[in-house]
Amino acid sequence: MAKSKFIRFFNLHTGEDKKENVLENVVNNISFRGANLWILACAIVIASVGLNVNSTAVIIGAMLISPLMSPIVGAGFALGVYDFPLLKKSLKNLLIATFVSLLVSFLYFTLSPFKDAQSELLARTSPNIYDVLIAFFGGLVGVIAITRVEKGNPIPGVAIATALMPPLCTAGYGLAIGNLSYFAGALYLYMINCFFICLSTFIIVKYLNYPKVNFVDANREKKITRVISLIILVLIIPSVYFAYTLLEQKQYSQKVNKFIQTAFTDKGYTVVFERTNYNANPKKLELAFLIKKFSKEEVDRIKREMEDYGIKNTELVIRQDNNDLKADILNEINKKEQNLSEKDIRIKQLNAELNKYQINTPNLQENIKILFPQITSYSIGVQNKIITADSAINTISLIYIADKKLSEEEFIKLQNWMKIQFPEREVAVIANQNSDFALPRKESTK
Template sequence: MIKLLRFFNLHYGEDSRENVLENVVSNISFRGANLWILACAIVIASVGLNVNSTAVIIGAMLISPLMGPIVGAGFALGTYDFDLLKKSGKNLAIATVVSLFVSFLYFLLSPFKEAQSELLARTAPNIYDVLIAFFGGLVGVIAITRKEKGNPIPGVAIATALMPPLCTAGYGLAIGNLSYFSGAIYLYTINCFFICISTFFIVKLLKYPKVKFVDEVREQRITRTISILILIMLVPSFYLAYSLLQEKKFMQNVSSFIQQEFSDKGYTVIYEKTNFNSREKKIELAFLSKRFSKTEVQDINSRLGNYGLTNTALVIRQDSTDLKSDILAEISRQSQHVSEKDITIQNLRSELAGYTFNDKALMDEITALFPGLAPFSIGKQVVYAAKDSTYTENVLVYQAEKAMDADERKRLSDWLKVKLKSTHVRVVRSTE
C-alpha cells in the first residue's frame, strides 16, 4: 500500500519552492508586454466568437496571460501572503476591465451582431463548468510546481477557458443584453475562483511555509470565508445544471410524443416550436394536411402526461394566415445560418457545372449530323501547356468502330468551335 502511495507523491519531481514562487510572482503583473498580449488575445477570441471559429478561440486561449494573477491569488491564500493577494487581486481586476473594454469595443464596431453557438455556450454556466475549472486548475498548479513543466499548461489554458466568457460579457454589453453579460461574468468568476481554490489546495498539500504568522482564530476565519464563497458559487451552478437537465429531458419527451402521436400515424409535421422557460410549457405544431377538431386536440392534450410532459400545453396551429407568416419567418431565420459547409458545397457544384455538358439539344444535333459517331461524350479538361500556362479545352470522345476521316473530323471540330464559342476543341476516338 505504501509503495502504491509513492506513485501519487507530488513531491516527486517538485521544483524548488523559491523558483516556483519567483515564477508565480513574475507572471502576476499586467504592465507593458503582458497587457498588450492580453488585448491582442481578447481581439482574437472576440473574432473567433464572432465568426463561430473554435480554432481561433483555442488560439486566443493559448496566448492569454490571464491565469497568472489567479494562480498568484491561490498561492497567496495558501501561504497567507496578504501583500501578494492584494497585488494579484489588483492585477486581475485590471486585466478583467481591460478585457471587457476591448471586447466591448470590438463587438460595438463589428457589423456582425448575431449570437453564434460559441457565444451562447458561455451564457449559462452550470456545475460541469465548476468541475472543469477546479480540475483544470489542479493540473495547472501541479504543472507549475514541477521542474519539467511539460505539456499540461497549454491544455489547462484551453480547458479553463478564461477568455471566451470575458469576450461574451463584452458582447452582452455591446448589444445591451444583460442576461448574456451576467451569465458570462458568472462563468468567468467560477473559472477564476475555482482555479484559485485548486491552487490553494495544492499549496496546502505541498506544505508551502506561511509567509506571515497567522493565529488560529484568523486562520479559521479565512477557511470559513473560503467555504462560504465556495457555497455561494456552487448553489447557482447546481440550479443551472438541474435546469439544463430538465430542459433536455423535456425535449426528449417532446420528440417521443411527436413521434408516437403523429409521425407514426402518418401525419407530416411542418412546423414545431417549444417553449420550456415559460410558466406553462408549450408545444406548438402545424401539419401539412391533417386538421384536428377541438375534441381531438383536447384528447391529445390529456395524453401529454403519459410522456412526462406535465404542466405543458399543446397548441396545434391551423390558421393558415398566421401559420404562413410564422413558417416564412422561421425559413428566413434559418437561411441566415447557412453553414460554411453548405457554401463550400455550392461553390464545388458551380465549379463542377463548368466541366459538364447537360445540353440535350447539342447532343441531338451531333447525332443527326454525324450518325455514325455514337456512342460519344463531351467534357472539359484543363490543359497544362507550360509551367505557368494553362487553358481549358473542350474534348469530344467517340467510340465508333471506324475512325472518322481527317475532313470529317475537321468539319465536326469547326462546327463545335462555333456551337461552343471556343477555339480549343478536340475530337478524339477511344480505342477501348
C-alpha cells in the same frame, strides 16, 4: 510495504521543484505591464474574432497565448502561504486584466458589423456545475504542473480547458449589444473559473506544505477558511440550479420528440412547423401539419395522450387554417438561414456557379453510341461568350470529334441533334482537322 509503494504512486512531492523557485516564478508572472498587457489585448481580439465567426480553432489559439491565469494562480499561492501583500497585488492585476479584456472586447464587438450570437458565444452565457468541475480540476492540473521540475505538457491543456478568455469576450459582446443577461451569465462563468482555479491552487499549496510567509493565529486562519467556504457556496448554488434546469430542459425535449415521432410521424403525418416555449407557464408546444386536419375531439384525445409520455403542464396548440402560419414558417426558415456560417454560404454560391457549367442531360452517352456509332471519342463542355450589346452572357455547348471523319450530312445531323438536346443553349460542333467536314466556328462579339 505494499501500502507504502501504493502511496508513493500518488505522492506529489516526487518530482517537485524547489518551493522558492516556484514562488519566484509565480510572483514574476503576476504583473500586467508592458508585454503582458499587449499579449493580453491581442489575445482578446483573437478570441473575439473567433467567437464572432464561430471558429473553435481561433478561440483555442487565443486561450493558448493568454496570460490571464497567472494572477489567479498568484492569488491561490498567496492565500496558501498567507502572503497578503502578494494577494493584494494578484487581485489588483487580475482586476486590471479583466477591465482591459472587457474594454477591448467591447470595442471590437461595437465596431464589428456582425452582431449575431453564434453557438460559441451562447455556450458561455449559461454556466452550470460542470463548468465548476472543469475549472476546479483544470486548476489542480495547472498548479501541479507549475510545482514540478519538469513542467511537461499540461499547461497548454489547462489554458484550453479552463477557458478564461471566451467568457470575458462574451461579456464584452453582451455590453456591446446591450444584452445584460449575456453579460451577467458570461461574467458569472468567468468568476467561477477564476475562483475555482484559485481554490485548487490553495489546496495544492497547503497539501505540499509551502511555508507561511506571515504568522497567522488560529482564529484568523479559521476566518479565512469560512470566507472561502462562503464564496464556494455562493458560486456553486446558482451553477447547480442552472445544471438542474438544463437537465430538465433536455429531458423535456426528449419527451416531446418521442411524442411527436410516435403520435404523428410514425402515423404518416408530416410536421411542417414545430415550436416549443419551455420558459412559459404552462409550457407551450405548437405544431402544424402538411395535410392532416384534426377535429376538436382528436385534439382533446392527443392532449390527454401527452401525459402518457410524461409531458405535463404543457399547452398543445395545433395550428390549422391560420393565416399567420405561413409567416411563422417563413420566419423559422429565415432564422435557420441566418445561422449559416459565411463558409456555408460561400459553398452554396460556388455550387450554384458550378451548376452553370454542368451538363445534366441523362443517357446522353448511350444515345450518341446508338445514333452515331462512328463517334467513339468526344468531349462535351460549356463555354461563356458575351454576344449582345448589353453584355449578356450566352452559354455554348461544345462537342469535339477526336478520331472519326464525318461527312457533311452526318455533321449537320449531329449538330441538329445536339440542338435538340440543349434547346436553351447555342450549340457549336467542332471537329478535328482530320474530318472531311467542319462547320465554321462563330466568332465571339466583344
